[in-house]
Amino acid sequence: MILSSEFLQKLERLSLVLRRTRNRQLAGSRESYRLGAGLEFHDFAPYQPGDDYRYVDWSLYARLGQLFLKLFVEEHDTNIHLLVDGSRSMSFHPQKAELAAQLAAAFGYISLRQLDGVSAAYMTDRITTELPARRGRPQIFRLLQFLEKGPESGMTDMARVLARFAYYHKRPGLLVICSDFFCDSDFPQLIRNLVAARWQIVLVQVLSPEEARPQLEQPLVLVDSESGERVLVDAEGLTERYRDRLERFQRQLASMMAFGVHYIPVSTDDSVEDIVFRAFREQGVVR
Amino acid sequence: MIEFANTAAAGLFAALIIIIILHLLLQRREERVVSSTYLFRELTAVSSQLNRRLRLRFSWLLLAQLLAAAFLVMAVMQPDAFGLFGGERTVVVVDASASMQAEDVAPNRFGEAVSQAQDYVSERAGQDTAVLAAAAEPTVVQGFTSDAQRLRTALDGMAPSEETVDMEAALRVAQSMIGHGHAGRIVVFTDASFEGASMDLESPLEVVTVGQSSDNVGIVGLDAVPAGRSQFDVMARIGNFSGESKTVGAVLDSAGGTAADKSVTLEAGEIREVFFQLEVDGRQEFVLSLESGGDLRLDDQVSLTLGLEERPRVLLVTPGNVFLERALLSYPDIRLFTRESVSEPQAYDLVVFDRVQPSAEVERAAYFNVLPPDLADSFGLQSQNRSLTVSSMDRTHRLFRFLNLGDLRASDYRTVERAGGIESLVDAGEGSVIAAYEDNDQRWVFVGFDLYDSNFPLSVDFPLFIGNVLEWLGPEAVEVGPVLSPEESDIGPRWDYTAEIEAPGAGRPAIEAARISLWPYVLFMTVLLIGAEWFLFDRSSGGKRSLRQ
Numbered sequence: 001m002i003l004s005s006e007f008l009q010k011l012e013r014l015s016l017v018l019r020r021t022r023n024r025q026l027a028g029s030r031e032s033y034r035l036g037a038g039l040e041f042h043d044f045a046p047y048q049p050g051d052d053y054r055y056v057d058w059s060l061y062a063r064l065g066q067l068f069l070k071l072f073v074e075e076h077d078t079n080i081h082l083l084v085d086g087s088r089s090m091s092f093h094p095q096k097a098e099l100a101a102q103l104a105a106a107f108g109y110i111s112l113r114q115l116d117g118v119s120a121a122y123m124t125d126r127i128t129t130e131l132p133a134r135r136g137r138p139q140i141f142r143l144l145q146f147l148e149k150g151p152e153s154g155m156t157d158m159a160r161v162l163a164r165f166a167y168y169h170k171r172p173g174l175l176v177i178c179s180d181f182f183c184d185s186d187f188p189q190l191i192r193n194l195v196a197a198r199w200q201i202v203l204v205q206v207l208s209p210e211e212a213r214p215q216l217e218q219p220l221v222l223v224d225s226e227s228g229e230r231v232l233v234d235a236e237g238l239t240e241r242y243r244d245r246l247e248r249f250q251r252q253l254a255s256m257m258a259f260g261v262h263y264i265p266v267s268t269d270d271s272v273e274d275i276v277f278r279a280f281r282e283q284g285v286v287r
Numbered sequence: 288m289i290e291f292a293n294t295a296a297a298g299l300f301a302a303l304i305i306i307i308i309l310h311l312l313l314q315r316r317e318e319r320v321v322s323s324t325y326l327f328r329e330l331t332a333v334s335s336q337l338n339r340r341l342r343l344r345f346s347w348l349l350l351a352q353l354l355a356a357a358f359l360v361m362a363v364m365q366p367d368a369f370g371l372f373g374g375e376r377t378v379v380v381v382d383a384s385a386s387m388q389a390e391d392v393a394p395n396r397f398g399e400a401v402s403q404a405q406d407y408v409s410e411r412a413g414q415d416t417a418v419l420a421a422a423a424e425p426t427v428v429q430g431f432t433s434d435a436q437r438l439r440t441a442l443d444g445m446a447p448s449e450e451t452v453d454m455e456a457a458l459r460v461a462q463s464m465i466g467h468g469h470a471g472r473i474v475v476f477t478d479a480s481f482e483g484a485s486m487d488l489e490s491p492l493e494v495v496t497v498g499q500s501s502d503n504v505g506i507v508g509l510d511a512v513p514a515g516r517s518q519f520d521v522m523a524r525i526g527n528f529s530g531e532s533k534t535v536g537a538v539l540d541s542a543g544g545t546a547a548d549k550s551v552t553l554e555a556g557e558i559r560e561v562f563f564q565l566e567v568d569g570r571q572e573f574v575l576s577l578e579s580g581g582d583l584r585l586d587d588q589v590s591l592t593l594g595l596e597e598r599p600r601v602l603l604v605t606p607g608n609v610f611l612e613r614a615l616l617s618y619p620d621i622r623l624f625t626r627e628s629v630s631e632p633q634a635y636d637l638v639v640f641d642r643v644q645p646s647a648e649v650e651r652a653a654y655f656n657v658l659p660p661d662l663a664d665s666f667g668l669q670s671q672n673r674s675l676t677v678s679s680m681d682r683t684h685r686l687f688r689f690l691n692l693g694d695l696r697a698s699d700y701r702t703v704e705r706a707g708g709i710e711s712l713v714d715a716g717e718g719s720v721i722a723a724y725e726d727n728d729q730r731w732v733f734v735g736f737d738l739y740d741s742n743f744p745l746s747v748d749f750p751l752f753i754g755n756v757l758e759w760l761g762p763e764a765v766e767v768g769p770v771l772s773p774e775e776s777d778i779g780p781r782w783d784y785t786a787e788i789e790a791p792g793a794g795r796p797a798i799e800a801a802r803i804s805l806w807p808y809v810l811f812m813t814v815l816l817i818g819a820e821w822f823l824f825d826r827s828s829g830g831k832r833s834l835r836q
Binding site for chain 2: 183222
């Protein structure tokens, strides 16, 4: 199984930290901004004609002789969408694809346990395979099975995928993207659009040590595993210049944190347990 | 020491550059598949700039190929080693002076010297030998070679000169060709008819003399001066260099027949002047010949051209100068034209500018107190507003012949700088007041004061100076052909080399087998290198790798 039973037991202690959403379809365990038929009392409000008199506090009326409504925080579910990069750049280092799937599974497990609806999909330049949104604990096995199938192969086109995703998913929720984000298209703009549409975004960047610290000591022709593109590079100072370029790229991704996006860079050197319990917690994604 | 017989083949070393360029172009880069080149693309732009420099990486294959190519080129250049194995270099010096044309031996001394030198190099075939021609300046006719045929051909191509020999310079060059510290030998073929050549030689000297006769009477000087409108006084210097009294006939012939002749009796070693008076119509050519002139014919005839086609046309450009006009008119052999401004100066043989500014230079001109703007700029014409004080004077110049000029005075004067070909005849400290300039056909005289502000026209020197100016600037009325120097006409042996040349080891026998051709060994090295390259690089890769690493 993609996650061990011991690790799944540990995940029982965690819950996702999500901001309140406005919309409601099914009742769940999330508080929403809307006040209504929940269990948790929130406040009193003067009765207005047309209000549902089932919520009138009759004992208060007995004491004060005025009609007040009892207001409750409405509780409902949130849809969690897991997008896992299935391109060849992820499968080039198998640990990357495996870690991405494990992290997505961990998110899914925590969400399903909280009665949230969870959908999962592998993406390349499109959404290749998708597991439609399901809720309830029994769905955890289907989710783990789906993620265990492993990634597809192809080229990454994050912008195209996100554009299609936004088109088909009007109701905002939590979108978790596990990828290396090595992609030419302007996907940060689409992420900003999703945020504007009340989506909560978690970007998990999975890199292998070879990508984080490549050893390049002689003139090389680098071949792209996805496109086959050949790039001629000279070894002189290349390692340093690559490190600068990677840092710049990661700063660009991290800059999206300014408008509420969670950005979590992880390495395949780290264990999935360490990432979930340390990195995710530090980022305030789980608690 | 190593020398290359075919130095032109050194150009083939350019092939080494081609090999390096091919290595640069075919330098193979390792391919590495990476998950994504997304982050590398930006770096590639920088890297591409670095790649333009095409840095060459060290490669054993490249080294082997360069060495093989270099050895191959060296083999084509035919390297020869000498001196390394105890060989000796010989420089054959052939006297090519005028006296070597004496015919006391057949066909003449030079022919005999060349013939003997050819025999000498033939006998020593296979040894390193060079040929040097000794004349006024020594000339290397053939560099060191062991090829006797090439040496004989070089000797065949030699010709005698009409110059005096500088044997000392020739011997120095020969010694430097052998080099210091190397075994060598200098062999001189000469008639020894020159004054001493004293020096120390490091290498042994061997002298082969040709011709012993000193029987020669020759013309050693000839000159002529005008003695009237169409008359010339001709002076010939005739020397008897034989050991006994000689009577010879000196004949001046022209196209119309014998113009004059005289019989002269000369004692042994005597040089005497013989005078002729000639009436010349226009311009006429003469040949002075000696009858019974001895073994050297070269000094028995000298050509002489006298007179002018027509009287020189002289243009005087002046606002009015009675001194100049009178002085010029006193010379009947010119046609004088006086103008107040310059008009077609090229139509005259010479132009005299008196205080009238010329617009441009004239080929032959006398400038009185003026200079053309170009010359004024070039030679820094400056006005000195004070009385002239002469600081120095050059009385040896042809323009000052028969002049005294001891009391030259002028109130104001102008000077030119003493530079750029200017000959200062009268110097005033700040510059030259009277100057002459000569460059190929261009000649001019500058007089830096107004004649009316000077005592110069009142002196007796003035008409003489004008006469000298006309003679120097005007067309030459006397042209004399080449005359041999008395040293060369004296064909008897005078060089006592045994006393004058200090040459240790003279007479030492030459060491055989001096030169070794190295090209077969170099070629063998080339084949060895190519074989090693094939074994190490091509065989192991099934012949697929050629210029790649």
